[in-house]
Amino acid sequence: MIKLNDKMLAEFTTYLVERECSAATVAKYLHDVRQLKSYCGGRVKDKTALIAFKQHLQSQGYAASSVNSMLAAVNRFLDFAKVPMWKLRFLKVQRTVFSAKERELTRQDYEKLLMAARLEGDERLELLVQTIAATGIRVSEVRAVTVESLRKRQAVIHNKGKIRTILLPKKLCRDLEAYCGKRAIRQGPVFVTRSGRPLDRGNIWKMMKRLALRARVEPGKVFPHNLRHLFARTFYKAYKDIARLADILGHASIDTTRIYTTRTSIEQQRQIERLPLLV
Secondary structure: OEEOOHHHHHHHHHHHHHOOOOHHHHHHHHHHHHHHHHHHOOEEOOHHHHHHHHHHHHHOOOOHHHHHHHHHHHHHHHHHOOOHHHOOOOOOOOOOOEEOHHHOOOHHHHHHHHHHHHHOOOHHHHHHHHHHHHHOOOHHHHHHOEHHHHHHOEEEEEEOOEEEEEEOOHHHHHHHHHHHHHHOOOOOEOOEOOOOOEOOHHHHHHHHHHHHHHHOOOHHHOOHHHHHHHHHHHHHHHHOOHHHHHHHHOOOOHHHHHHHOOEEHHHHHHHHHHOOOOO
16 A cells, blocks of 8 residues: 655655756646545555546546546656556557647747737737747747847757757848847847746746737647647648658657648548548
8 A cells, every 4th residue: 555645745846856847737736636535535455446546537537538637647756656467458549630720829829929929019029929829849848049049140058968059040130130129129038028937838838828818819729839830830731841840849759750740630521521532
């Protein structure tokens, strides 16, 4: 039996930090393990109890990908607790060949967001949206876009123990340099709060949700990672080079990159409609 108490959670936190997990990963894993703690009353008797927790998650209406994400956290905890034989199997999900329409951020949606930011005079947000969309960086990597990187036309990104270099478009660099000049930002991250601290994930999420409402774009479509998807789809459509795209996005596996290059449901529907099989 495992006693899931505050002391063990603190030790689990140390375990994750020592293995150089990102702050976001640590927070996510702790959140998910606390859900397990709440469900089982702080005591995990055996694997049967874990299987019951997995079934509970499924009964709560979570998407399969969300359940698997939580199971990954639980399995990491079980490694830490030295009971790897209790680890749970992930749900098997067949890869979807097209993206859900309600989640698709189209080029038209993107332009609406930029126009709304421009009309509001929010140059920082307009440039932030363009920066993510034009480079495909993760929201956690925005702070790598610095004044120094603009001069070199490239940003060096440290993420998940890997280092990669992202080339920055010339026009984007010119626009960001002009912005920094007006804001007297002479060094360090370009996108900062009024107090000069780098914008974090929470700041950016809130800003984009408010922008979605102003732009009259479905809020469910507007989040930083969807701009990364837009970059990936646009790059792949132009060059059909999935290996190069995987390198740019920082993916260890091309299988991960394929998720970003799925056709939209509208494109898939058009293909199906053209098949000469109905008489």
